[in-house]
Amino acid sequence: MSRYSLTTRVATREDAPVLAELWSDAVRRADRSEQIADLELVIKGAAASPEQRVVVVEYDDQVAGAVHLRIATLSPINLEPCVQSIHPRVFDHSRRHGVGHALMEAATAFAEENGILHVVTAVPHSSRESNRFMARLGLAPVVMYRVAPTALLRTRISPQRQAPGVDGTRSRVLAARRSLRRARTERLALPE
Structure with a gap:
């Protein structure tokens, strides 16, 4: 057992700089000052809402980890309520001291408080x-959340689409050459 105790509390505005580092x-x-302001x-928003809470865990009187808790639904089409434990994080130097357990305990208590x-x-x-830690706690994988920049996704969804004002002559010439090559290959492959 550690000689230091863990303290779980609701985050205050003064925690913002340390949380910006933890959740970097x-x-x-953006600029660090903008991240802190965010x-x-x-x-502030979590403090004003009964459906949100930002929780920090201190180890040796220093912020060791944090989590944002929010009441939501399982998905926009599955309206079963749940508590989302958003970005539960522990500083590397505070790992293996029970901080992660304390964060998930806070999430569980918040869920119980709200039924x-x-x-x-x-x-x-x-x-x-x-992932192993969450699995040991009984949280099973359900979906994989994927993210991509909109511009990248646009190029992958419709690569032939030309930007406004761009001459598409080159791509049409290349497409015509590919078609001719394909037709020539098919003619040579036919038995006589």
Whole structure:
């Protein structure tokens, strides 16, 4: 047992700089001061809503981890209520001290307080340790959440679509050459 105790509490505005560091890969790409301002708004919004809570866990009087809790539905088409445990994170130097358990305990308690039967969370696909931890707690994988920039998706969905004002002559010439090559190959392959 650790000689340090864990303290779980609701986040305050003063926690925003440390949360910006903890969630650096989850917040929008912006100047650090803008990220801190964003998190101050998130904390303020959660404090004003009975359906949200930002929880921090302190280890040795330092913020060791945090999670954003939100009451929602399982999906837009499955209206079963759930508590979303959004970005449960623990600083690397605080791992293996019970911080992750304390964060998920906070999610479970929030669900129980509100009479909700399901807790949902998402951890990075590449984080083997996080996925194993969640599996040990009984959280099963249900879906894989995928994200792509809109511009990249557009190029993959309709690669032949030309941008406005761009001459499509080159692509039409290449397409015609491919068609001729394909037709020639098919003629040579036919038995006589």
